[in-house]
Amino acid sequence: MRAQFQHAKSAAATAASALALTLSLTGCSSEEPQEKTYKIPDNLCGIPVSKNLIAPLLPPGKNLRVDSSSIVDQKRCTLLIDEKRALLTRSTWLPSNTSIESVAATEWKINIIENINPEKSFGYSNKGALAKITCPDPASLRHGKMQLFGAAVMLGEMSRQESDVKEFATAYADSLATSDGCNRKAK
Numbered sequence: 001m002r003a004q005f006q007h008a009k010s011a012a013a014t015a016a017s018a019l020a021l022t023l024s025l026t027g028c029s030s031e032e033p034q035e036k037t038y039k040i041p042d043n044l045c046g047i048p049v050s051k052n053l054i055a056p057l058l059p060p061g062k063n064l065r066v067d068s069s070s071i072v073d074q075k076r077c078t079l080l081i082d083e084k085r086a087l088l089t090r091s092t093w094l095p096s097n098t099s100i101e102s103v104a105a106t107e108w109k110i111n112i113i114e115n116i117n118p119e120k121s122f123g124y125s126n127k128g129a130l131a132k133i134t135c136p137d138p139a140s141l142r143h144g145k146m147q148l149f150g151a152a153v154m155l156g157e158m159s160r161q162e163s164d165v166k167e168f169a170t171a172y173a174d175s176l177a178t179s180d181g182c183n184r185k186a187k
Contacts, residue, residue: 038064038081044089045077047175053168054079059158060085075181081156088153089172091133091181093146104130104147104153110153115162122173126162128153129169135182150176 038061040051046069058064061081069076074094079086094103100120104112112123112130121132133148152169154160176182 002137035059040064041066041079044079044087044091044172045075047077047089047091047172047179049168049171053164053171054087056164057160057168059152059156085155086158088151088155089178090151090153092149092151095148096145096147098147098149100130100132100149103151109167110151115166122170124162124166124169126160126165128156129165129172131169131173131176133177135172135177135180148176148182 036055036058040055041064042051043049044054045066049177057082058079062086063082065080065083067080075091077089079088100116100123100141101113104110104123105175110128110130111125112128115125116123121134122143129152132149133150150169150173152165152172154165
């Protein structure tokens with residue numbers, strides 16, 4: 001009886017070892033890429049931003065695709081890594097009395113409330129950022145009735161550092177302020 005118990009115990013140990021080896025081998029051959037093999041752009045749909053500021057916000061992957069769209073008062077740029085949305089930027093004209101808090105709460109849900117500057121023109125979190133854009137000649141723009149907002153939204157499961165999001169969003173807002181979109185005259 002003792003010999004049968006020892007044999008069963010040995011067989012169980014062998015099976016457990018085989019299972020552990022199988023699990024470790026499949027863990028090593030994961031299909032999820034662990035590095036970035038795609039080329040990082042130096043602009044987001046025509047808005048120049050340093051690659052060094054974009055890179056920390058993007059997950060590892062093989063392929064990057066840029067998708068852009070626009071409707072009447074909004075332009076959107078989405079970076080997709082291996083066909084999964086990773087970063088969205090958006091510029092939108094809204095009524096000039098629109099607050100940054102209301103835009104963040106209703107449209108982008110990026111939870112910037114704790115990090116809004118005293119002027120209430122910029123806010124950020126590890127999920128994204130939102131800025132009121134100061135255009136060079138605001139009186140001539142859209143008859144002074146509209147305000148340009150710029151947003152960056154971090155998408156996917158990857159965790160981002162607030163400092164990286166803030167640095168990226170500041171550069172994006174600065175570039176947006178000098179873009180054709182900010183300098184568009186009222187029709």
